[in-house]
Amino acid sequence: MHVLLVEDDLALVQTLARSMAAGGMSVISCSDGAEALTLARKRLFDVIVLDLGLPGLDGLELLRRLRTSDNFTPVLILTARGAVGERVAGLQAGADDYLPKPFDLDELMARTQAVARRRNASGDWRCGRLRCERTQGTVWCDERPLDLPPREAALLQALIQRAGHAVPRQRLHEAVFADESVGSEALDVVLHRLRRRLAQAQVEIVTLRGVGCVMLEAAPAIAASLADGASLAEGR
Ligand code: CA
Numbered sequence: 001m002h003v004l005l006v007e008d009d010l011a012l013v014q015t016l017a018r019s020m021a022a023g024g025m026s027v028i029s030c031s032d033g034a035e036a037l038t039l040a041r042k043r044l045f046d047v048i049v050l051d052l053g054l055p056g057l058d059g060l061e062l063l064r065r066l067r068t069s070d071n072f073t074p075v076l077i078l079t080a081r082g083a084v085g086e087r088v089a090g091l092q093a094g095a096d097d098y099l100p101k102p103f104d105l106d107e108l109m110a111r112t113q114a115v116a117r118r119r120n121a122s123g124d125w126r127c128g129r130l131r132c133e134r135t136q137g138t139v140w141c142d143e144r145p146l147d148l149p150p151r152e153a154a155l156l157q158a159l160i161q162r163a164g165h166a167v168p169r170q171r172l173h174e175a176v177f178a179d180e181s182v183g184s185e186a187l188d189v190v191l192h193r194l195r196r197r198l199a200q201a202q203v204e205i206v207t208l209r210g211v212g213c214v215m216l217e218a219a220p221a222i223a224a225s226l227a228d229g230a231s232l233a234e235g236r
Helices: 010-020 033-042 057-068 084-092 105-120 150-160 169-177 185-197 220-229
Strands: 001-008 028-030 047-051 075-082 098-102 124-125 130-132 138-141 144-146 201-207 212-217
Touching: 001 124, 001 130, 010 028, 010 169, 028 033, 033 047, 033 105, 047 057, 047 105, 047 124, 057 075, 057 084, 057 185, 075 105, 075 201, 084 098, 084 201, 084 212, 098 105, 105 124, 105 212, 124 150, 124 212, 150 169, 150 185, 150 212, 169 185, 169 212
Parallel strands: 001 028, 001 047, 047 075, 075 098
Antiparallel strands: 124 130, 130 138, 138 144, 201 212
């Protein structure tokens, strides 16, 4: 796996590069945003791990320029803990996932691999423990098929095929209700039911106010705490 590591904290770069190399990844690191953009356009990487605060060109602008030039290399952004605005801005700019600093090395490795794997899988859509077959639309949680009501299935498909990217509310509404005339609160009801049903699937459906929703792979700890309140079987 080829990784472009864009980070200007050189001590952090050393630590990360060492762990990634030990985990079998081939790493090129770069501390300047403008140089990183040039590198990302010149070479093919499986994933870019991107710090947002960078000299030369900040990470968010780098990401926007990549995406507007149709470069869809998976990107995992590193953000300051608690900076919700940064995380939302990053996802809107086309990041596939984010990790707040300070982070655990094992989690960084796992998320880097997950982001690359999700994009590389040629067949089915995947997120967390979910897999959705492109052909039949059947949804699996690990090796178990999920029997979802049609509206929840339609919503899940609309979200998982763009996992890591914001899907506009209008598009979700069309996917679920086609041209039925129902109010916009009907979508919230289906969203609520789907969230409960996916409590153990290690995914998180985040609402971006005024934009839409995004499906993310949830950290195992978050998934475990969600599972305390609901189970996959509930609500059937
Ligand atoms: Ca920085």
